[in-house]
Amino acid sequence: xxxxxxxxxxxxxxxxxxxxxxxxxPADTVAQAMAFIEERSVPDARHNCWAYKIGDNYRFSDDxxxxxxxxxxxxxxxxxxxxxxxxxxxxxxxxxxKLGTGGLVRAYGGAAAECLRTAPKKKYIPTVPxxxxxxxxxxxxxxxxxxxxxxxxxxxxxxxxxxxxxxxLPKEQIEDFEQLLQNMSSGQGWVKVED
Numbered sequence: 001x002x003x004x005x006x007x008x009x010x011x012x013x014x015x016x017x018x019x020x021x022x023x024x025x026p027a028d029t030v031a032q033a034m035a036f037i038e039e040r041s042v043p044d045a046r047h048n049c050w051a052y053k054i055g056d057n058y059r060f061s062d063d064x065x066x067x068x069x070x071x072x073x074x075x076x077x078x079x080x081x082x083x084x085x086x087x088x089x090x091x092x093x094x095x096x097x098k099l100g101t102g103g104l105v106r107a108y109g110g111a112a113a114e115c116l117r118t119a120p121k122k123k124y125i126p127t128v129p130x131x132x133x134x135x136x137x138x139x140x141x142x143x144x145x146x147x148x149x150x151x152x153x154x155x156x157x158x159x160x161x162x163x164x165x166x167x168x169l170p171k172e173q174i175e176d177f178e179q180l181l182q183n184m185s186s187g188q189g190w191v192k193v194e195d
Contacts, residue, residue: 002084002124009119015107017095022115024088030057033087046094049108051075052087065092065108069101073109081116084124088112125150127168129194132177135162138184145180149173166194 005026012021023040027033033052041048049070051060060071074088090111099107127150134142139162146153150173155166169177174193181189 002082003121004085004124005083005116006120006122009115011111011115011118013111013114014095015103016097016099018097018099018107019093019095020107020111021091022088022111023091024083024086024112024115024119026085027052027054027087028085030054030059036087037089040089040091042091045091047092048089049074049092050087050089051078051112053078053083054085065104066101069104070108073105074112077109077112077116081113083116083121086116088115125170127152128171128174129154130167130169130174130191131164131194132167132181132189132191133162133164134181134189135185138181138189139163141184142181142189149177149180151177162189 005024008023008025010021010023012019014020025036027036030052033054037048037050037052047063047065047070049061049063049065051071051074052058053075058075060075062068062070062072070090074090078086078088090108092107149169152168153165154168157164174191178191181191
């Protein structure tokens with residue numbers, strides 16, 4: 001089972017006088033993940049190590065720590081906690097005591113894992129992109145039902161007759177959603193599954 005974060009979470013711990021702060025945030029795209037990492041990195045910290053996993057896309061950085069001792073353990077924590085569509089940043093302030101490669105792996109991986117373990121999560125349900133048209137008269141009624149179908153609005157364009165939405169929703173919800181739209185709009189609304 002795969003999980004996604006509901007919101008941002010932070011975890012902090014001190015290991016041999018070094019301070020580690022792990023921050024995890026949901027990320028739907030690589031651009032979102034990188035923007036979060038750039039925005040939350042602390043320039044005066046010794047290291048800002050990170051990893052993200054977005055479907056089949058993943059990347060990590062040791063930010064000056066010995067190769068494989070920070071970014072990869074953070075990515076392994078993401079996978080170990082069965083999370084996806086997430087970015088994790090672990091910030092380290094050096095406390096004067098070297099941890100060694102094993103200690104660094106445990107510190108970075110452990111902080112990331114604990115941050116993800118305590119983060120509010122929900123089960124990941126894969127979605128399918130659709131486009132639909134809804135007449136103006138039914139927009140509010142249909143929008144009120146979006147949560148029932150786990151609809152995520154990606155884009156909307158208003159025209160003379162109504163709105164065309166680009167949506168994401170679970171595949172098993174499409175048929176029922178289309179039926180609801182047809183019933184509400186007396187057959188004027190339509191749904192098209194994107195490729």
